[in-house]
Amino acid sequence: MSKLIQRLEFLAEFTGRVIAWGTLLMVLITFSVVLLRYALDTGWIAMQESITYLHALVFMLGGAYTLRRQGHVRVDIFYHRFSDRGRAWVNLLGTLLLLFPLMGFIFWISWEYVIESWKVLEGSREAGGLPGVFLLKTLLLLMPLSMMLQGLAMALSSLQVIRREQHD
Numbered sequence: 001m002s003k004l005i006q007r008l009e010f011l012a013e014f015t016g017r018v019i020a021w022g023t024l025l026m027v028l029i030t031f032s033v034v035l036l037r038y039a040l041d042t043g044w045i046a047m048q049e050s051i052t053y054l055h056a057l058v059f060m061l062g063g064a065y066t067l068r069r070q071g072h073v074r075v076d077i078f079y080h081r082f083s084d085r086g087r088a089w090v091n092l093l094g095t096l097l098l099l100f101p102l103m104g105f106i107f108w109i110s111w112e113y114v115i116e117s118w119k120v121l122e123g124s125r126e127a128g129g130l131p132g133v134f135l136l137k138t139l140l141l142l143m144p145l146s147m148m149l150q151g152l153a154m155a156l157s158s159l160q161v162i163r164r165e166q167h168d
Contacts, residue, residue: 001156008153010070016065021056026054045128053136060139060144064146065155087163091154099151103144110140 029051037043066072079090114137123131 001160004159005153005156008149008156010027012064012068012146012150014151015061016068019065022058024074025060026051029054045124045126046130048131049124049126053132056136056139060143061146064150066149067150084108084161085115090160092158092162095155095158096153100148103151104149106142107141110137110144114138114141 020163025063029047032045033043033051036047063072081085117134117137120134121131122133122137123129124133
């Protein structure tokens, strides 16, 4: 079980580190768009749309990394006072009762929307825009999948803590 947890966490960690470079790229492209617009009075729709694509990529695929690093908002009224076992129970129940159902719903409700986009290989509605809107919409499926994989790692880790403390 520990090996599976490590592999799942590695996936979130790797994805997060790769996606972080998208943030730098997004800033550089934004700077270029502004420079081109105000200094040279020119611009490209595709360049502007790429900022939106990168923004979506960072937030949609960075969620699992943030979850792994415990960076999501948590209502911490009692959690910090709990024992390791108590925190493990909160994490396990939160994952099973909140994270999995919500991510499953997002996946389910997005499926047809993404499939329809893929059927026509949907592109930008703007002249000169990026042709890969269908790829952008695919993030609506990749985000819940990555969150559920990281949630599985959290649930398994929590089970290990609960079991370990029961045997001690």
